[in-house]
Amino acid sequence: MAGLTILYFAWVRERIGRDEQRIDHPGAETSIAALLDRLAAESPGHAAAFADRARLRAALDQRFVLLDTPIGEARELALFPPVTGG
Template sequence: MELLYFAWVRESIGLDGERIDPPADVRTVADLIAWLARRGGGYAEAFADPARIRAAVDQAFVQGDAAIAGAKEIALFPPVTGG
């Protein structure tokens, strides 16, 4: 699946996005965030406080308990601040 990062999540990690193939026990968005945080470095920094992360699966906003199986595109980002 394709991961996309925005705003300070992108800056901490140093990537706009990447292709990932998470293990089978990574079932939800919250699992994915925890799995990425364990990579350390910028990932640990970006995902130090999962409560500050919002997500979209296949371009629809979801909560942390959303399943990721079969997703093509998952975006992780801070709460939005447009307008």
């Protein structure tokens, strides 16, 4: 079964304590939010990183999406705070 790579950035990365993890693909119909609920049970760091959903942003295969978006056929999910470049 194909996998899903999850990338973490900024304080999301710091709270989880790693910048990347690979999981079995949760299925095209699963939303990012549903996956977060599942991952939050994995460690206190995951729970802390995903506690405040209003401050969390996501990208599927390098495109911004809302947290209620189904993961579909994406191979890469990135989770991070609102961007602060420029």
